[in-house]
Amino acid sequence: MVADFLPNLISILILVSVVLAIVGAVRRVKLWRQGQPSTIHWAGLLAIPRRYLVDLHHVVSSDKYISNTHVATAGGFVLTIISVVLIYLLGISGSILNYALLTSSALMFVGAVFVLLRRRNPPANLSRGPWSRLPFSLLIFSSSFFVLTLPATGKLPADTGGWMLAIMLLVGIAWGVGEMFLGMTWGGPMKHAFAGALHLGLHRRQERFGGGRSTGLKSLNLQKDKLGVEKADDFKWNQLLSFDACVECGRCEKACPAFAAGQPLNPKKLIQDMVVGMAGGSDANFAGSPYPGVDVGTQPASTYKGGEIIPIIDVLVPAKTVWSCTTCRACVQECPMMIEHVDAIVDMRRFETLEKGQTPGKGAEVLENLKTTDNPNGYAPESRMNWAADQNLAVFGEHVQQADVLLWIGDAAFDMRNQRTLRAMVSLLRAANIDFAVLGDKECDSGDSARRLGDEATFQRLAKTNITTMQQYQFKHIVTADPHAFHCLKNEYQDFGGHYDVYHHTGFFADLVKTEKIKLDNKKELSLTYHDPCYLGRYNGEYDAPRYLLEAMGIQIKEMERSKTKARCCGGGGGAPVTDIPGTQRIPDMRMDDAKSTSAEIIAVGCPQCSLMLEGVVEPRPDVKDIAELMLDALSVQDSPLEISLVETHP
């Protein structure tokens, strides 16, 4: 009796769940379709398994515990589902299938146990609420099917347990199927599996998969009626989809320098707020860490219940949240679901800046300066080359029309600290007999800060101006010491017709050292750590060239715990120093503490912005030196400018 009745009931239960799940999925897809059109990469859907197993797993595997747990749980779940569908919906039977179901549910159970263990005393970055329920649901789901299948495999008599067990199993399966099937499309924690899989397939940056890189911001059509994102439906549809993929694991939160500094930004909460913006409800239900200093449920949005589409900024998300971001990309790097937080933040900043004119702090002044002087600090444009008055540089259009290398100066031209780096670069290029020239006063700011402060119009103007200028001259490569300019020139000017072979100076110099055009003395006595600039490392994947150069000087780098992909931002990116959103501590102070904990006496950098941020930390602290400065010190037989060779002593 029981043995006959139960499978039928389960079949019906599963059928109903599947139907309801499909209804939920249709509703969910409609939510995403509120978004703006964006290319649909159908082929990506076929690549989902590979993307899951390779790309996503690559990120997850940085935490072995959870990657193994997830493989067991998710793998077990997928196999269980397949078996269940085959057995209970399609009526296929057979002992192989039964054993498969038994094994898969057991596998899932084991995985779920580890999920539960992890959740016993969960770290702050993990969300509670439904996510704390999930391990129990997983256990119930897997154990129910396991027990249900035991009689079919003959391990237990068919009528074992009688009605009592049958009802328990039924309840268990109902619970489990509800969480796993309905939850997937109706907004439970399992939503991540459904949306996540689709997101992997339909990702807005298809280039990211298979080891590729896509870090340049997407350009904005300035002819549109509305610029940037005001409401959730202003995002692209696949951005909305991506928000639903979030598993609230909080890796982004752990990596976010602004969050750590007590600034009101938590990337995880931000993504969940985007979901609220899209699907309605209230952020009051958010069960993770709030934006530091902003209690959950206190935004005006909590009064807008019922799925209304609402303006995001200052209703759902405080403006200061999006302005706290340094665009360091640590969250994106860490996100196992490959969500693009920085894109979302810049989209919202675009609306704030271009439509509302509400760039906070000194941001508005910087943008104004860029408009009137082509440099962020408003220096007289004709003073750009003052630093080089004694350098006799070849200037394109004045002295030469072509050169092997265009040396991109950047805004370091206006800053006495970073002029030292420039002078060191000039000396090094000369030592290697490189044929190089500069644009002189014709060079404009790369537009990096304008773009990341949301002023796409100014960015595009600067980009187009620079491209037009460069079109007039012949050169093979661009070399710059500024990773922000490097990133713009290399990755973001392409949309406007600027295609260049761009080197960060460390990459260029590394080649010169490898080919022995530059010979460096041994400086093994230096006690030194290296700080990876975000726009060189995470944005452009260059971790090796700077280290190669330091090692070529015989230096043993005392690596910081947070280095390479996990390097902590200096706090200087994305216009954060000018929007200057207060926190409880300063990001550069934290980064300097990272450096101090290596007991290094020098922190080597490869970015003018990092130099400024880190040198702004009060002494005592390690000296901040650009790699070019260190190289010049190690350059055999040369007369280095005194201001570089002068030793800064901080006893």
Place this chain on the structure above:
Amino acid sequence: MAQFDALFKPLAINQLTIRNRVVSTAHAEVYATEGGMTTERYVKYYEEKAKGGVGLCICGGSSVVSIDSPQGWWKSVNLSTDRIIPHFQNLADAVHKHGGKIMIQITHMGRRSRWDGGNWSTLVSPSGIREPVHRATCKTIEIEEMQRIIADFAKAAGRAKAGGLDGVELSAVHQHLIDQFWSPRVNRRTDEWGGSFENRMRFGLEVLKAVRAEVGRDFAVGMRITGDEFHADGLNHDDMKEIAAYYNKTGLVDFFGVVGSGCDTHNTLANVIPNMSYPPEPFLHLAAGIKEVVDVPVIHAQNIKDPNQAQRILEAGYVDFVGMTRAHIADPHLIAKIKLNQVDQIKQCVGANYCIDRQYQGLDVLCIQNAATSRESTMPHIIEKTTGVIRKVVIIGGGPAGMEAARVSAERGHKVTLIEKNAELGGQITIAAKAPQRDQIAGITRWFALELARLGVDIQLNTAADEASIRALNADVVILATGARPFIDQNPHWGADEGLVVSSWDILNGDVAPGKNVLVYDTICEFSGLSVADFLAHNGSQVEVVTDDIKPGAAVGGTTFPTYYRSLYEREVIMTSDLLLEKVYREDDKLVAVLENEYTAQQEERVVDQIVVENGTRPDELLYFQLKQDSRNKGQIDIETLYDAKPQPLLDEPSDGYLLYRIGDCVAQRNTHAAIYDALRLCKDF
């Protein structure tokens, strides 16, 4: 606006781009040359400034173009021969290598020289009128001589150009021959070279035209002029504006250097290189006035010592370039330190005028507080860290010798303890700074205090070291820089032991209140005696300064005694020379000073309330003799290696015990520079 952006804005002089707005203006370097040819010492002196980032150096103050303008007195550069050309090439290369530019000042000094040496030339001047500062008599110049000198100017400029220098500055300042023609005070001619404005301008114009014809349009040629001679019968500011405008209109001049004040009297000379009694940039208004009437850049020096001050002047547009000449003598790395954001590490000129006052005595230009300047071949401006053993260095006494020893030892990387019995560093500098108009000398101490703090020197103030406490420190090196005490008991009849006389230190330190009617007896005739007299006069005392020397303040340099005299005469201080203080005795509540004329032995008496004796110092030797016997080197500094700028013997021989050295006034009374030089050359190799 960046903090120093006006300073770092390049500006062209003719075809020459100067990388910033800071100039080392022309001054006689004195040590510079051998027979008028620049030496390695000269080249290194300018190379150091270029390395330090200065924009433009105008070298060779008063470098002569003709053989009848004597150069030997100040050892200025001799441009009257082609032999100079290769020397210039070395100089130009050394400066250009570091991105700097270098020009030279060329001149014929006319009557402003001495005839009693060298070629025993007859000096020439437009009207043969004697020059008082150099006591120089001269002849009235003839037209043939003018033509020869005009041609000499051209040839000299050609040699500067051939040697690779970037330009020449014609000196028409300080009463040289060109401005001797300008000034009706000394030009009484009635021919076409005197009288009317045009006539007085003629000689300078002919020189300019000849120089321009020789060097061409693109070579930088400037002119240094005064902004106002400050003589009733001389050229005033309006005259100088007219003159500047006149030469500007010729289009032959690429820049003007402007100096406030004439200088053919002792009193006006003091204005030219304003000492520490002057306010900042006292004559800027004169240079700004000239800038109003000319189209080319204007350079102005005179008491511009601080980067913020320079920025303020340039930002306001008073002039185009600031001369920071003494500032660079004190710290040739001034610009580099601004760029390194190390402004608080700049050794700032205090206006002691040790440099210029030595120059006027024909001695090499040295800096009171920087012993490396002009000694670049042997003394380092940047002390390298030692690669050898780290020593424990204990220094007793925080005066200039002790502070420099501590600084240099700490820069070398040693563990340094500096023990000072007073509540503050500075030693006798602290006392000297108490006098009116002399407070800025304390800047020497301020810089040391900042540096010693930066270098982490263990400074123990209010701590009197004794033999036992020094031994207990187990130092590898003990340096005694304990200084001295006033020597007022040299003559027992002065009654110092009975308290009849007090020392200048007692007065300046405030230990003894100024009396109503005071006699200052000064055997030393340097700063201390005039300082204490000035201090007393400022505090309402009636003062007479008596010396047995030829005049009070006889040993005070030419740019400083005038500022003392201005103050002392204004306060009716009586200055009496040639009298020895024989004896002091008390009569009722008064003191009687018995004075004897050096030359007649005639005695006279003064009845006063207070007698201050300035008789120099006696070294404080107690600790030295307590520690000498047990020291490894018996307290001896090996002078052969010291003078040779080599490390002291025994330094590298491992041994227990301590090396003992004493430096500064605790050896014998000398001066601040001597103390600092000894400390530097002794400690640089520790």
